Amino acid sequence: MKKFILFCFVSLLLAAPAHAEIMAMQPNVKLGIGERPAVMFVMLHNKGAATRLVSAASPDFERIELHTHKKNPYGMMRMVQVDDFALPANGMLALKPGGHHLMLFGFKGKKGGDVRIDLNFANGATLTVRAMASRREKAGHDKMHHHGH
Ligand SMILES: [Cu+2]
Numbered sequence: 742m743k744k745f746i747l748f749c750f751v752s753l754l755l756a757a758p759a760h761a762e763i764m765a766m767q768p769n770v771k772l773g774i775g776e777r778p779a780v781m782f783v784m785l786h787n788k789g790a791a792t793r794l795v796s797a798a799s800p801d802f803e804r805i806e807l808h809t810h811k812k813n814p815y816g817m818m819r820m821v822q823v824d825d826f827a828l829p830a831n832g833m834l835a836l837k838p839g840g841h842h843l844m845l846f847g848f849k850g851k852k853g854g855d856v857r858i859d860l861n862f863a864n865g866a867t868l869t870v871r872a873m874a875s876r877r878e879k880a881g882h883d884k885m886h887h888h889g890h
Contacts, residue, residue, distance in 0.1 A: 762789030763828070763862065768872035770856055772848060781805075781843040781858060782836045783870060791830040793863040801856040801874070803847025810839055820844070825863065850874060 766784040773779050779802070785794070797805040807826060810818045818839070826841050828834045836842045843858070850856050852874060860868045 763787050763792075763866060763868050765860070765868060765870045768858070768870045770845070770858070770872040770874045772852065772874050772876055779845040779848055779874065781845060781872070782838065783872075784836070785828060785834040785860075785868075787828045787830065787832055787834070789830065790864070791832075792828050792866070793825040794828055794834065794860055795825045795863050796861045797843050797858055798861070799845065799856060799858045801848065801850035801858075802845040803849065804845075805858070806844045806846070807841070808844045809841045828862070848874070852876070 764786045766786060768781070768783040770779055770781045781797075794807070797807070799805060806822050807824070808820045809823050809826075811821050813819045822844075823841075826834055826836075834841070845858075854874060855871050856874045858870045858872065860870060862868070
């Protein structure tokens, strides 16, 4: 009987939702101009063991890719797709302009409405994030496309 109780206790611990240990702060989704993809930034705080962000999905987008910026041999920053982002134990993963970010293709939602993004981690946890899909501002991520006029 004692063994059984112990077993239940351990099962409860194991069944505790791992995603409760990961929190999303300041989620920000900016829609692309015209047919361009949207971009998402967010700060992920991890209170648990180290894991990795391995994929993202959304009912509001057809496809989401993990991107980062890397310098090419000419010293220019280019976006490249990666398989995952590391989320350190008791640490933070920042998706931010000029660094790691999510690229969201094929917007199916409503402009100015909320979008839902599910972040999937290597430890099996899924974290659902809601954010307002706002228009990209001129002074943002791709301001170089707006000079002139
Ligand atoms: Cu990108």
